[in-house]
Amino acid sequence: MGDVTADWAAAQAEKNPGEGVRNGGDLVVETLEALGAKTVFGIPGQHALGLFDAMGRGNLQFVSSRVENNSAFAADGYSRATGEVGVLFLSTGPGALTSLAGLQEAYATGVPMVVVASQIPLEGLGARRKGMLHQLDDQKASAANVTKSQRLIQHASGIPSAIQDAWTEAISSPQGPVWLEIPQNVLLDPIMVPPVEDALAEAADNPPRVELVREAVKWLQSAERPAIIAGGGTRRGRAEKSLLSIAEKLRAPVICTPGGNGAFPWNHELSLQSWIEDRYMTDLLEDADVLVVIGSSLGEVTSNYFTFEPRGRIIQIDAEPRVLESNRPGLGIRADAGQALAALDEALDAGAGRTMPIWHGKPPEELVRESLAKVRARLESQDLSKELKFMADIREAVPADMQTFWDMTIAAYWGWSCWDAREGQFHSAQGAGGLGFGFPAAIGAAVGLETVGRPSGSARVLAVSGDGSSMYSISELATARQHNVPVTWLIVDDGGYGILREYMVGAFGKATATELARPDFVKLAEAFGVPAVKVAPEGVGDALRAGFAADGPNVVVVETLLKMFAPTHLAE
Template sequence: MEITDSAASVPPQPLTTGQRNGGDLVVETLTALGATTVFGIPGQHALGLFDALSRSPLRFVSSRVENNSAFAADGFSRATGEVGVLFLSTGPGALTSLAGLQEAYATGVPMIVIASQIPLEGLGARRKGMLHQLDDQKASAANVTKSQRLIQHASGIPSAIQDAWTEAVSSPQGPVWIEVPQNVLLDPVMVPRVEDALAEPFDNPPRVELVREAIEWLTASKRPAIVAGGGARRGKAELELLSIAEKLGAPVVCSPGGNGAFPWNHELSLQSWVEDRYVTEVLEDADLLLVVGSSLGEVTSNYFTLEPRGRIIQIDAEPRVLESNRPALGIRADAGQALKALDEALPTLDRARTEGYDAAALVAETLAKVSARLDAQDLGMERKFMADIREAVPDSMQTFWDMTISAYWAWSCWDSREGQFHSAQGAGGLGYGFPGAIGGAVGLESKGLPPRVLAVSGDGSAMYSIAELATAKQHSLPVTWLIVDDGGYGILREYMEGAFGKATATELARPDFVKLAEAFDVPARRVAPADVREALEESLAAEGPNVVVVETLLRLFAPTHLAD
């Protein structure tokens, strides 16, 4: 956050334009590591960093709120599989980013966060009252990043960033925090220009004896089932997951984070209906549950109603996840490496012939029950609305979903096809969808891929990121933003009405989103729910950013019948 009306905003010493400084070492190292894009907002203590950007090939995308910059860097990484890079100013700017970093940390998104700091002489509370000063800024990031580093000398910049990059891309992936004081960024350097840097992820294979034990469990099971979480996608384990499921003859359900890890219409696919009780019962009845890249947390366990009766094998790269909710044979490993080892050792098991167990029939029966339950709840409008969105979106297009009723539906019913499904279910904060999509569009564009993406928000969550309409317009980004306006915090409204019979503090005054978008010179339209497909098809074929607003009240589906 830049302050210009204070003597404290003057750099500690005059600089010659084009003179190399610590900021140059930062951008040179990032470039050598393969970075192409930086997200963030300039700030007083980070001026040396941003001056160096002007001498680098890095593209800078300036958001309007630091939290949205973090979401954009997150979306860039998810869309491309590359490391997102975020530049932050000191104090308020750094702190404003933390909710976005919590989502990246919870979801395992690799990011490098470069935050400026007050000058070295002010650190350790030796000089109080400096603008933006925190007693220990990096401590504020400790809960939302893998690690935190303070660089005190310019010569340490290249190695520190290289080490941080290695940590960010090593499973479990996540954001890594680096602080560089103002004077270290500004002071002239004698360090040679950074020409090369290497950051390879640490190997994270499964232990041999655990693979052997898991194979024994898998081959002895008679009714196995598989839960594929976000780690299965991050580990690029899709082919191995498919092979193992077919060898076992095991039903597979994907968590919201794992959506797309298993073919939606495969005969063994329970799709993503983790919040339906019929699917929960299949998992409970399994004599062996193979859980890949999931903690069996709140959503995947159907809000902790899942009570498995069989044994569990749990694979995750993060030690704190293993057995965090259920006793299991815990295998700490990258999901891709673990499933590759299991697949190579696992024989094909024809349970339909040897055990009379027909997993495909069970899957078909279960999905029919799910459909019948929805039929009984009079949700025709909601189901058509979601189906219309799905049909309007090209198969390969990536989508970014905020925490809204539409996203809760999408968690269960969205077939991502060849595209990727991204939502904020990791930490569950509002405001992810639109800035995440901005980052995704920038990333796809940088790789020469079709950059058009779809963001979906409610009216409540849209207000968290409405300022980023300016970002989308400034950079001419091909993001279509669907805002489903129900007049308030729809999920909380429904939860409160269900629990207390009434809702409190959920209704919102909101702007005319169409006029507001047009004030940013962004094309916008308001359509009825029945016309959302046609409106999206036209908007997704247009140039630059645009907005589609639908005023409607969607209801959530119930995971059980009232009589259940």
């Protein structure tokens, strides 16, 4: 910094000796607090020390993970559970890069986050000084695939506005993580910028175009077999009430994707639940003459692995313009799902002359009952009684309003289809599909629910992992113990990467490199000071209930081999 600033800072320190000298790190903390941030996740690092020193003068709660990828998952879980923006502090180079897989999940799922990464000093940027610790040729470029935008802040005076802009972008649909970089010297050097007094970030408006709403209503009013696919954008847009109203007006069957699980009442007479990977459901959706797709790209899972061949017209609503018609042509409406469905709901109120929906002589409610019965019959024909009971026992043990976080494991694949979220929320890593999401995301969620004050009084959440995915985040047992986080972690131990084992056996007749040596999870958890118990599959319900009643973190281990259901008859 120049001599003028240094002289000014020295004069201020002499004038107010008890207050010390403020720096760029203080501006970061002050701006985040003014925007409403309460908690920050991350790991300290050399170039980021100005951030962490400034936190000591502020009021932000800091949760230190043991791996940056898990810090990103924790900030993601915090945001999903609370509806607030997750904040992540990263160090330069290896720390920043290690976070990227976690950020990919947040980006793919549309989770609002503000990421503040440190950088080497300004004079080292642009490869003018090589060999600096943690230096990358272009750190922002590394984050470009997994964040909405990336900014480098070169002067302390630009920090408050840049963070405010990043926060606004993060919460504007399509929501997602936004990346900021601040060089070490900008964080540490004394500043003349006064303390941040206020900051305002409001989500940008993203309404549907009027003519598109009018056209969609015209299609729906004349539809004989309307159906709805509710994706994750339905939940992100808080569109559940409008979805229910529209479905009942149209008498349209509704199916939820894994990301949309919970967007529609599970036991409603029009609910196809979430059995979207079953061919009976694919057949039904293909037969719709107008299919409304909300907040979904009709991607791999939603299209039953690209076997979906709809014969009717498609109305696709999504805040992300790149998603529209990316897999199927249709009437694309770029809008926030909440705003779009509210507009459709209001327009349908004003409309008249609706065609009575009849699916080949059957009312839609009867078709829904028959379709669900066919799915159940198919499951019963595949010798899956152990799997069905195991999932039912977990569902019975979990309180109706408890939030759950699921890793990419066979139990989660079952959860995608059979989990009734009730008053809670179902969260999984289906956006990017990376391993290790469940436990650190649950830690972030529980911290968030404690911080914001859970209305029901209980901030406890459930994480579900396999033995393979749990090893990605096993170090976070230390984080959970350090902060006494109310998380119950269910580890389903089948001795390897179970879903990959099943895929390989099905495709090639044998599995390769899927078997794993694993620790004694009970002893390992206890070494971290976390209570743990191993039970047989039939004891999972009682073990979970005991864990939910305890204080702080705990672990339940079940050794069992679960199978996946087949989406068609085995003979097909």
